[in-house]
Amino acid sequence: MLFFVLIGVVPFCAAFIYALLYSFGMVGVLNTGFTLAFWKSVFASGEVLGSFGYSAVVAAISVLLSVSIAMWVALKFTRELNKRFLSFIIYLPLAIPGIVAAFFTFQLFSKAGFFSRIAYSFGWITKVRFFPDLVNDQLSIGIMLTFITVVMPFFVLLFLNVYKNERVEELSKLAFSLGANSSQVTWKVTIPIILRKTWTLIALYFIFLLGAYEVPLILGQESPQMLSVLIIRELNQYDLSKISEGYVVAVIYTIVVSLAAIALFSRKKMTLNEI
């Protein structure tokens, strides 16, 4: 317990307090004392709220698509995926770091990338500029594609595990026996059981993607930027007075994510208490 507090809690709290003091101008090279100016400035610009909304939408769509595709794959190919070779293949993407996945996406989907060249070779496009914007694009397709590639296999493995442990196959057969058809078994038995067991992890993945850095840095656009990229940009500015605004964003992000995590785990604890 003491070890956990020393390793996990103390450094986090120290960093948070430092960021909080910095955001109120109480520490920092050019800061002179307590001020709300940096907070006012951040809220006045609206960039943070925009970045928050943008990050949340990108993370939510990525998680939603990852979960949906993973659910379909896990239920459609349950038996096949339990074979050694396929289970090895599905583990493989988990070993690829986010930054490498982002580079792969860039190499494959940029205007000078692999698919653009193939499209040109087949005569589907006559000029590079006709290839659709799939990286550094307005719709963040590249970011979401990479997130899905990295996250989806994890959900497939998770769902397969829950399918086995919760005896979903037997429960499905029982539901058939009670008169359910395939669609009813899927929507009223299989999916609710799997999601009930995994929703906490799905929510945590949403928080994780909300704060992702490398992928949106490589594949994102100039504006709006995802939260982590915005924070690092602010902290690394030449204008030292802007650093405090970076800390304001970091503090807001930390508070929101911490509250979300507390809400998630207090709900989990409540369920355990009910037992």
Place this chain on the structure above:
Amino acid sequence: MFLEVKNIVKSFHNEAVVRDLNFSLDAHKTLSILGKSGCGKTTMLKIVAGLENADAGTISLGGKNIDNVKPGKRNVVYLYQEDLLFPHLNIFENIAFGLRIKKFPEKEIVEKVNAMVESLELNGQETKMPHQLSGGQRQRVSFGRAIITSPSLLLLDEPFGSLDAGTRQRMQEFFKSLTAKYQITSLFVTHDLKEAILMGDEIAFMQSGRLKVYKDKTDFINDPVTGVQNEIGFWENLIPGKVERETLRK
């Protein structure tokens, strides 16, 4: 006869699991089937439920051939050894599952489920989740969930196998009263000799995929292959006086 099973054969990887299965059963009766693990009991039940396809043979229920009828349309409910309640539904919704699937009106669902909860002696437990009940209570919910759909045939695969001796005895009595009340026709599979004799109106013994149905319980008790005579001998040998007399004679 209400249920007629004729010449059913089933093999897995060239190994015969069920051989030439023939039996019939009147409506509202229970046939208990005794057999050791791996003798083909579960496969037989799954074939009747439509969860496994037989290699040969026919099954008719209520005078209709059901060989090509899907499991959900047979009105035959197969209950596993474990209670297998839906973990995401509370007790009320578990019992109501079959009615909701068949799109019964809400008012009728509430009335039927409340009546079933009463019969199951589970008043006040309706809003609890399955993990909050004891093993015996969960098993009762499992019966209620099956019986409320008025199945033509109930298939029970060692339903009390995971219960302790006391609960098991109470559940046997409870099941008897429930099947009488709701006029259930059932196949009751068990590897427990006493349970097989207690639970069935008729009794059968399964060995290496072959099923033998007995005329009556006396016939079953007298057949040495069923193990009843061995069991009687075992208990007689345990009577201390008799054991001592035998020891002195030696």
